[in-house]
Amino acid sequence: MTYVPPKAYRNARFLNSYRARPLRILAEYLEPYARFRDEKVRDTIVFFGSARVCDRETALRAIRKAHSTMTKQQARRLLRTSRYYDDARELACLLTKWSMALSSTPARFVVCSGGGPGIMEAANRGAADAGGRSIGLNISLPFEQLPNPYITRRLSFEFHYFFMRKYWFAYLAKALIIFPGGYGTCDELMEILTLNQTGKFKKKMLVLIYGSKYWNEIINFDAMQRWGMIDEHDRQWIQFADKPKEAFRIIRDWLTLNYPSVPEAP
Numbered sequence: 001m002t003y004v005p006p007k008a009y010r011n012a013r014f015l016n017s018y019r020a021r022p023l024r025i026l027a028e029y030l031e032p033y034a035r036f037r038d039e040k041v042r043d044t045i046v047f048f049g050s051a052r053v054c055d056r057e058t059a060l061r062a063i064r065k066a067h068s069t070m071t072k073q074q075a076r077r078l079l080r081t082s083r084y085y086d087d088a089r090e091l092a093c094l095l096t097k098w099s100m101a102l103s104s105t106p107a108r109f110v111v112c113s114g115g116g117p118g119i120m121e122a123a124n125r126g127a128a129d130a131g132g133r134s135i136g137l138n139i140s141l142p143f144e145q146l147p148n149p150y151i152t153r154r155l156s157f158e159f160h161y162f163f164m165r166k167y168w169f170a171y172l173a174k175a176l177i178i179f180p181g182g183y184g185t186c187d188e189l190m191e192i193l194t195l196n197q198t199g200k201f202k203k204k205m206l207v208l209i210y211g212s213k214y215w216n217e218i219i220n221f222d223a224m225q226r227w228g229m230i231d232e233h234d235r236q237w238i239q240f241a242d243k244p245k246e247a248f249r250i251i252r253d254w255l256t257l258n259y260p261s262v263p264e265a266p
Contacts, residue, residue, distance in 0.1 A: 035154065035155070035157075043172055043174045044135060044173050044174070045095055045099075045176075046112045046113070046173045046176045047088060047120065047122075048119070048177070048179065048181060048189065049088065049119025049178065049185055050081075050084075050118050050119055053081045053085045053118045054082055056082040056083070056085075056086055058078075059075065059079040062078055063075040063076065063078075081180065084119065084210070088119050088126065088177075089122040089129065090244040091210075092124070092129075093127070093130045094130075094248040095126075096111055096126065096129075098248070098252055110134060111126070111132070114137055114138065114165075114169075115135075115136030115148065115151060115156065115157070116146070116148060120148060121148035121150060124136055128150045134150065135152070136156045137159060137165050138156070139158075139165050166191065169188070170201075174203070175254065175255060176192055176207050176208070177247065178210060178215075179211060189209075192205070193234075193237070193238070197230075197234050205237060206250075208251060209239070209241075210242070211242065212242055213242075239254075
């Protein structure tokens with residue numbers, strides 16, 4: 001019998017080899033591009049924040065089930081940070097309701113998260129509470145971060161390359177909301193600020209830092225400016241908020257001002 005080799009684009013061994021890495025990278029650009037185009041998603045509001053927080057009810061259950069001193073400490077810390085989960089959920093709901101009221105075509109300012117648990121889940125959950133769509137840009141990790149169940153199915157993505165995931169975070173975003181988080185959140189915050197500072201964005205971008213008590217302890221922007229490492233101009237894109245309704249008003253007013261094609265909020 002004559003051997004018929006597989007076509008190159010069906011050759012799984014080749015496609016998963018280092019030689020085909022450029023094809024895999026290109027696929028993580030083209031496939032999301034096609035889906036966003038099909039779903040008429042033009043711009044997003046991105047939520048960044050820790051995967052390690054949970055809602056208040058889950059935190060209270062963890063406290064009740066705690067058996068050791070260390071576990072109780074961890075559970076109490078969960079309770080202390082649960083307000084950020086609940087605030088992110090409320091804020092995403094407010095933004096989604098506002099966005100849906102702007103146009104009959106549901107394409108403006110779609111809530112977008114990293115697709116996993118914690119603040120990411122809260123953002124997608126809040127959009128679902130409002131009856132709207134939301135995006136999840138998940139990343140495959142060794143400990144298998146799974147997509148949360150609140151993402152709109154057609155807008156759920158799974159990335160292998162961090163830099164392609166970051167591209168899609170930045171490319172469609174008109175505003176970013178930075179909730180308390182760790183290394184990943186700080187990385188994403190600083191990268192966006194750097195792109196703004198160096199003029200790589202050809203659009204206006206709001207960076208709203210949520211939770212001033214946490215962030216003022218983690219990052220001292222005043223010290224950066226005092227030492228001459230940044231100046232007042234470099235801080236023009238940053239705003240702070242500590243309540244969901246306060247954050248909503250800042251984002252709504254900023255988007256309405258800087259994207260005048262958006263009608264005034266009712």
